[in-house]
Amino acid sequence: MDYLKGLNEAQFEAVTTLQGPLMVLAGAGSGKTRVLTMRIAHLITNGVDPFNILALTFTNKAAKEMKERIAKVVGDSDARSLWMGTFHSVFARILRSEAHYLGFSSNFTIYDAQDALNVMKKVIKDLSIDAEVYKPKKVLARISQYKNNLITVNAYFNNPELLEADERANMKMIGEIYRKYVDMCFRNGAMDFDDLLLKTNELLTRFPEVLAKYQDRFRYILVDEYQDTNHSQYLIVKALASKFENICVVGDDAQSIYSFRGANIYNILNFKKDYPDAMTVSLEQNYRSTQNIVDAANVVISKNLQQFKKNVFSENEVGEKIKVYRSLSDADEANFVSANIFELHNTQQRKFSDFAILYRTNSQTRAFEDALRKKNIPYRVYGGLSFYQRKEVKDLLAYLRILVNENDSEALSRIINYPARGIGETTQNKLIVFADSQNVPVTQVLDNLGFYAPQLGLNNGIITKLGDFWAMIKAFQVMLKTENVYDVAMEVAKRSGLIRFLKEDQTPEGISRVENIQELLNSMQGFIEEQIQVEGGDPSLSNFMENIALSADTQSNKDDDTDKVSLMTIHLSKGLEFPVVHLVGLEENLFPSFMSSSTREELEEERRLFYVALTRAEKQAFFTYAVSRFQWGKITDSEPSRFLSEVDSKYIEFINPMMEARFVNNSGVNSNIFDERPSEPRFFKKKDEKKTLERNFNTPPAKKLKPIATAKIINPSGSSSEDIEVGDRVRHDRFGVGEVTFLDGTDPQNIKAKVIFANEGEKNLILKFAKLTKI
DNA sequence: AAAAACATAATTTTT
DNA sequence: TTATGTTTTT
Numbered sequence: 001m002d003y004l005k006g007l008n009e010a011q012f013e014a015v016t017t018l019q020g021p022l023m024v025l026a027g028a029g030s031g032k033t034r035v036l037t038m039r040i041a042h043l044i045t046n047g048v049d050p051f052n053i054l055a056l057t058f059t060n061k062a063a064k065e066m067k068e069r070i071a072k073v074v075g076d077s078d079a080r081s082l083w084m085g086t087f088h089s090v091f092a093r094i095l096r097s098e099a100h101y102l103g104f105s106s107n108f109t110i111y112d113a114q115d116a117l118n119v120m121k122k123v124i125k126d127l128s129i130d131a132e133v134y135k136p137k138k139v140l141a142r143i144s145q146y147k148n149n150l151i152t153v154n155a156y157f158n159n160p161e162l163l164e165a166d167e168r169a170n171m172k173m174i175g176e177i178y179r180k181y182v183d184m185c186f187r188n189g190a191m192d193f194d195d196l197l198l199k200t201n202e203l204l205t206r207f208p209e210v211l212a213k214y215q216d217r218f219r220y221i222l223v224d225e226y227q228d229t230n231h232s233q234y235l236i237v238k239a240l241a242s243k244f245e246n247i248c249v250v251g252d253d254a255q256s257i258y259s260f261r262g263a264n265i266y267n268i269l270n271f272k273k274d275y276p277d278a279m280t281v282s283l284e285q286n287y288r289s290t291q292n293i294v295d296a297a298n299v300v301i302s303k304n305l306q307q308f309k310k311n312v313f314s315e316n317e318v319g320e321k322i323k324v325y326r327s328l329s330d331a332d333e334a335n336f337v338s339a340n341i342f343e344l345h346n347t348q349q350r351k352f353s354d355f356a357i358l359y360r361t362n363s364q365t366r367a368f369e370d371a372l373r374k375k376n377i378p379y380r381v382y383g384g385l386s387f388y389q390r391k392e393v394k395d396l397l398a399y400l401r402i403l404v405n406e407n408d409s410e411a412l413s414r415i416i417n418y419p420a421r422g423i424g425e426t427t428q429n430k431l432i433v434f435a436d437s438q439n440v441p442v443t444q445v446l447d448n449l450g451f452y453a454p455q456l457g458l459n460n461g462i463i464t465k466l467g468d469f470w471a472m473i474k475a476f477q478v479m480l481k482t483e484n485v486y487d488v489a490m491e492v493a494k495r496s497g498l499i500r501f502l503k504e505d506q507t508p509e510g511i512s513r514v515e516n517i518q519e520l521l522n523s524m525q526g527f528i529e530e531q532i533q534v535e536g537g538d539p540s541l542s543n544f545m546e547n548i549a550l551s552a553d554t555q556s557n558k559d560d561d562t563d564k565v566s567l568m569t570i571h572l573s574k575g576l577e578f579p580v581v582h583l584v585g586l587e588e589n590l591f592p593s594f595m596s597s598s599t600r601e602e603l604e605e606e607r608r609l610f611y612v613a614l615t616r617a618e619k620q621a622f623f624t625y626a627v628s629r630f631q632w633g634k635i636t637d638s639e640p641s642r643f644l645s646e647v648d649s650k651y652i653e654f655i656n657p658m659m660e661a662r663f664v665n666n667s668g669v670n671s672n673i674f675d676e677r678p679s680e681p682r683f684f685k686k687k688d689e690k691k692t693l694e695r696n697f698n699t700p701p702a703k704k705l706k707p708i709a710t711a712k713i714i715n716p717s718g719s720s721s722e723d724i725e726v727g728d729r730v731r732h733d734r735f736g737v738g739e740v741t742f743l744d745g746t747d748p749q750n751i752k753a754k755v756i757f758a759n760e761g762e763k764n765l766i767l768k769f770a771k772l773t774k775i
Numbered sequence: 776a777a778a779a780a781c782a783t784a785a786t787t788t789t790t
Numbered sequence: 791t792t793a794t795g796t797t798t799t800t
Contacts, residue, residue: 089790360788549790593786
């Protein structure tokens with residue numbers, strides 16, 4: 001029992017108490033994952049069949065990591081037969097095998113957010129409802145709430161309070177929309193994310209024999225991140241656990257950051273009420289971070305009213321203070337961070353993979369990508385536009401979806417005329433209207449085109465095109481029976497004309513689209529190999545589709561475990577740790593987000609988010625904020641985040657020297673420090689990133705522009721230059737040859753030139769970026 | 776029916 | 791700024 005060594009008292013108790021309900025309150029960095037994995041290992045060594053263990057996590061990443069760690073202790077084969085995964089993936093799997101109970105086919109499609117949005121748009125259009133009042137996204141969010149609280153369409157209409165509330169909100173059509181949306185999903189043979197949980201609940205409540213089956217199978221249940229479960233998930237767990245009550249939930253109320261999607265913090269706060277005999281173990285020692293970091297995080301989180309009392313502490317070194325950097329712009333902020341990473345990499349022998357840049361919103365990534373690229377620092381962006389959300393990838397996937405589930409009209413409308421094959425909107429509408437009038441699925445019309453053709457009111461040319469298209473799909477389907485996923489997908493990509501169409505576009509974006517298709521095909525091959533190796537693996541197309549529908553964190557699996565800086569949102573960083581963390585964009589209205597600053601509850605969640613971010617750091621943490629940043633196409637001034645002022649000043653240290661002096665004089669943060677806001681447009685503030693970190697940023701504001709006669713061409717790296725003056729003939733990479741007619745600006749870094757090009761006409765260029773060469 | 780031109784809305788976080 | 795949607799042109 002090697003694995004039990006080195007656990008502290010609380011951890012030992014959490015690992016070895018196998019019977020009965022158990023709640024583990026695990027502070028940040030207290031070895032939660034370790035406890036969970038050891039506990040599972042302990043269950044198995046004590047004779048529990050892995051097949052009877054269900055472990056639920058929140059992200060695929062967490063599931064994967066835990067599985068690997070368990071495999072190290074108990075061996076591959078036992079680890080594999082565990083039921084471990086996200087709520088969504090585990091229950092999707094169960095729903096597939098029990099789908100017939102609910103009138104679904106086992107090959108139902110899983111709709112991601114984008115698919116759901118498309119369906120919703122269609123619903124609103126079909127009902128001739130004003131999409132300005134009923135914004136599809138908003139309506140979808142509302143329906144999502146209902147689903148997560150198990151309010152079905154019928155329940156909705158039977159609930160006067162809800163009806164009234166929606167009526168008051170000027171949303172009285174919500175019910176109708178809800179009904180139609182659910183209906184459309186059903187007819188498409190599709191479930192959205194919320195359905196996976198809702199339908200599981202339905203399955204377990206309506207069919208006692210199914211409930212009994214899974215209760216008996218899952219004799220030991222473990223739930224990670226319990227504070228982030230929503231009502232729907234809570235009920236599933238409760239139902240499954242009610243027979244044996246061997247349920248272990250692990251969580252930290254201070255890290256609850258998903259209430260926006262229905263997470264209910266009371267699930268963890270009320271665990272004791274559900275299971276009066278429950279044992280509680282608190283893990284309070286943080287092994288991850290320095291004392292300074294832990295203490296600073298504690299101070300901030302203590303501002304929240306709603307929480308368990310906990311005493312998280314660290315016995316590690318005190319460590320360095322948190323460094324705060326005030327920047328002038330988003331670009332400046334990014335340059336600081338990349339310069340800082342560069343320096344620490346060189347002076348402290350830190351690997352690039354030791355660094356994380358954490359931000360509140362995905363849109364903040366761009367500046368950092370630019371800055372890191374400039375310094376040739378390798379990085380990887382997590383989340384954001386995931387690979388599988390790219391248009392070209394979704395297009396090819398839509399073809400494959402149709403092969404698995406013909407009724408998926410969402411996929412059908414995506415590809416029926418893409419690449420263009422002369423089946424336009426009018427034709428498609430006629431098809432749909434006709435199918436509806438006959439009360440049959442569109443696919444049935446296509447299946448029997450010869451029979452229906454006379455009634456369709458389409459000319460023979462179009463009928464032939466439709467027939468060809470559908471014959472092609474049918475041929476793919478036949479092929480799928482004998483050939484493997486990769487070969488079929490390759491054939492689809494070729495025969496559909498998708499690749500040919502994409503190859504016509506020789507712009508860099510076009511080329512990368514082709515590469516993405518290639519990448520998707522490669523990942524299929526990888527998938528097949530993986531599934532074949534595993535005993536009981538399933539290399540089918542539907543299994544592949546399910547895997548990608550439920551994983552947002554998939555890039556492409558190649559460039560793994562290399563030495564790269566990690567860029568991600570704070571939400572994504574949960575559960576991870578990094579020696580050095582840069583927490584950026586600490587500004588009011590950005591973090592805390594302007595969308596979440598109105599109520600105390602919302603603000604407390606933002607604060608927990610801050611807590612999560614800071615406690616990712618092991619050794620060093622840096623905070624940065626910008627005095628103004630470029631967003632919505634405009635420069636917006638911003639004030640430092642309130643969270644900055646909530647960190648006790650004894651834990652932090654300003655990097656900008658002037659700031660430090662002022663900060664010490666003023667322990668509050670609303671001092672004049674933050675008042676000096678630049679009033680000049682952005683390009684006056686661009687600066688040379690070669691200067692040292694300590695430079696002071698009170699660059700003299702650029703005054704009124706005066707025309708000037710000569711200027712230097714400065715390339716973006718700030719080096720080599722060449723004199724240029726009005727009248728010179730110059731060459732531009734894209735615009736070709738032209739003549740300089742006007743020069744503008746005083747700051748040598750920001751000269752603008754007016755150039756008349758032979759082919760392109762007059763352009764205003766900023767010399768720094770334009771890369772002109774004199775000829 | 777397809778492409779191009781034009782207009783306008785949007786950026787919170789994820790399974 | 792970008793992404794998306796709508797209208798106009800070919």
